[in-house]
Amino acid sequence: MSTRSGTSTAQPPGRTAGRSGPPPRRRTRLRTVVVALAAGTALIAGLVFAARTVLREHGGDGDGAARPSGGVFVTAKSSGAVIGEGGRPRRFKVQVEKGTDVDPERAAAEISAILADRRGWTRDGRHSFRLVSGDPSDFQVKIATPATVDRICGEAGLDTHGEVNCDAGTQIMVNLKRWNTGSPEFSGPIGGYRALIINHEVGHRIGHGHEGCPGKGKRAPVMMQQIYGLKGCVANEWPYNARGRYIGGPAVP
Numbered sequence: 001m002s003t004r005s006g007t008s009t010a011q012p013p014g015r016t017a018g019r020s021g022p023p024p025r026r027r028t029r030l031r032t033v034v035v036a037l038a039a040g041t042a043l044i045a046g047l048v049f050a051a052r053t054v055l056r057e058h059g060g061d062g063d064g065a066a067r068p069s070g071g072v073f074v075t076a077k078s079s080g081a082v083i084g085e086g087g088r089p090r091r092f093k094v095q096v097e098k099g100t101d102v103d104p105e106r107a108a109a110e111i112s113a114i115l116a117d118r119r120g121w122t123r124d125g126r127h128s129f130r131l132v133s134g135d136p137s138d139f140q141v142k143i144a145t146p147a148t149v150d151r152i153c154g155e156a157g158l159d160t161h162g163e164v165n166c167d168a169g170t171q172i173m174v175n176l177k178r179w180n181t182g183s184p185e186f187s188g189p190i191g192g193y194r195a196l197i198i199n200h201e202v203g204h205r206i207g208h209g210h211e212g213c214p215g216k217g218k219r220a221p222v223m224m225q226q227i228y229g230l231k232g233c234v235a236n237e238w239p240y241n242a243r244g245r246y247i248g249g250p251a252v253p
């Protein structure tokens, strides 16, 4: 009896169902399939969640508390020689938010070349930099979506309104929109605008404040907020001219 009843429940339902199709059995089987599918889906969802958690915690920027709450960053793996002659090189990491299609290694090479340029901050012989791929670092150049830039800059009390970059703590937050498309106030090639971004924000890191236009037709200081209008100046992305003279302007309070 128990065998029969056992057989009847365990019997492949197709045979019985195909012939007479007793509704209760079909429902039982359906429920079983639904439950199995739900369990499978839950298992897969759980695995995906676990994998994402691992990625967030170990694939992030490694800065611990400085890790952004939303964006996941990939750090450029290359490290470089000291750029410039200054006594203690500032170590910097280049990090790109995942999903932005910016190659971290190429960005790191581009940023290093900007810092190594003879018209760059190293020209004064006092400042030097070195690309590093891990901790410790003195500052981090992070290329991120406007939303992530706004969030991280906002946490530092700065309003970047989806448009501009900022210098937040030890983080240089570069708005992906500016990195990729430049600025309406800058007519040169995108590489020139990227130099302006890096030179302006690194200028803050080494202690420079904002400067204004020194006069009509003159070159705009790199520390001028050129994106908000040139005020009669000509766009310029370098702190020094080819002869090594600082391109400055009146300090902006």
Ligand SMILES: [Zn+2]
Binding pocket: 200, 204, 210, 225
């Ligand atoms: Zn600034």
